[in-house]
Amino acid sequence: MVVIEPETNNFRELVRENLANEQQRKLLGDFSLILKALRDFSFGEMADGHAALQGGQKIREYAVNSLPYLLETFEENATKAGAKVIWARDAREANAFIISLAKEKGADLCVKGKSMVSEEIGLREELIKNGIDTYETDLGEFIVQLAGKRPFHIVGPAINMSVDEVSCLFNQVLGFDKTQNPVDLTMAARIFLRDKFEGAQIGITGANMAVAETGSIILVENEGNIRFSTSAPETHIAVVGIEKVVPTLSDATHMLKLLTRSCTGQRISEYVSVITGPRKAGEVDGPEELYIVILDNGRSRIYADEAMKSALQCIKCGLCAAVCPVYTHVGGYAYGWVYSGPIGAVLNPLLLGLGKAKHLYQATTLCGACKDYCPGGVDIPNILLSLRERAMAGDRSLAADRPPVRQKIFYCLWTWVLMDRLRYKIVSKLFRMVLRIAGVGKLPILPAGLSGWTQCRNMPQPAKKSFHDLYAETSKWMAL
């Protein structure tokens, strides 16, 4: 098993490849329709769904604004409850801590709940590399691990795979008989993972929320694999991004209502675990030790940038992907890294550096559907615009590449032309003349260098008269 390097700069190739997959495109269409309907229905059931959504956005905005203070309170209360809080600045530190802890415990088997942040730091791969047998236990993520792929969607990591593909995979890797019945496949995974739950010395999860008021972490799931991972092993390690904290338990329950409705259209998920410290005296199960690893990994850099800050309000519900006209065509693999959909177009460049994900923030329609649906209040369209602006300026604080000289010259000239009325008039007249002569009545494409603009559409022929000319004529006529 190897760490999969980001492919975020292969966007064009990945898009071409994924658009050619007819089966996947059909699935994405269905997925989007079904999820939107379920989501709308579940919000419709609330006394005032719109107010609830706005309330959630306020909670996340407030939480992010007071982040360091809430983290301090969270740490204090979690420690009081008996948890051990560890701070890690980056992926390397978090992984190193977890591996040395696992080795100290003499652990050789580890079960994991689905966690985007652990995917982000490549924790599973690191554990395996260090000789600790590690299994993803969320069914979708388990499939992703066996297939050696990346999650296709934040909530449904393997929704793109057909029953047949999963069956072949289970047959090849686990030796189960092939079947066309998803129930049999699910039971095969159940049988395989049950021993792991019973035998693992370490359980690793993320957290959907960390509650400052109580020092609790909250885990939301349907399968029960997270409950196993946090109940059966002797050690539980939760990896939590710094942005996950909310002020109070009542804020957490409010966010919970929005999270499950936005994820899957459920009023509440099958299981919600509110974990406050390790098992207490007299309790017979639950972990003896609970470690909470608070991870920065580039988030404080996002925090320092006013235009990008609201990206940290994301609660990873995955709804923005389902309502996005880009995601629902190209799918999750095209985003080339851990996060997909509109939030992936924001987080992948911010976390990896703009130069390493050049296309993601360009390939958007800016339609704003993601923002309308977002329970966390992330202003995705505006962040995308800011990312474009920073990339154009070659912003080093976001690790943007230096823009190409040709582009720089072009924009300098363009600005110079637009700054003066006469210059604009002359150049636009010249430009129209050139286009008319070159096109001889019809202009299907532009020549090399500019051909990108006319790859999928014709260049319209310029009008005989410019707006300025028409305006001048009309004014003269009006004055008569």
Next chain:
Amino acid sequence: MDGLMMHSATNRSIILNRLKRFAVRPDAPIESKIAKNRVHDLDALYSSFSQALTANGGTVIQVNKKDGALESLENIMKELDADTAVISEDSVLKTLGLKEHLNTRGINVLKGEKNPTAHKGTCFSADVGITGADYALADTGTIVIFHGKNNARLLSLAPPAHIAIVEKGKLLPDIDTLVAEIGPSRRDLPSAMTLITGPSLTADIALQAIYGVHGPKKLYVIFIE
């Protein structure tokens, strides 16, 4: 290890200081908003609970008193063809004399183990786990278990079927009233408070909903009047 712990303390101040340059100090005390106590009609709450949990794949039963509970429990065990059960230390179950009763009906009630490994083995091998519940939330059909001394975590998770026996008076309207009910003691929450709203569920293969992926395939909630 110790080196890493020290590292953690340095990291802590680096991260917090960096964040504080751009943060706003909370302007209100970090305390939950407590919903007003509402008068609730238990029968209405029950019917809402029953509807919600049934829609989520659970089974809800209402019984009159002790005998009714034991009888419906027996029926469920028959329906499940269950031979072995693990039972929690919940006071409701004790009052029912559950263990003795099941033993007389030929069901092997596994010994409650104090050793974590032995306890794990018992829970993974039993056919049914029987627990109480601390609260029930009507609008979502959720039972809330304060996992701890009286209701161990794996009892409601590892066996293929989970039966919860709950006094009807434990019904609350919703999760907001739960937060209110927990009240000022919320700083002393149990090590695990679990909200359960149906059997273990997945839709990860071809978006098809399937019960019993890791946890219980069946969930029964028996309310005693």
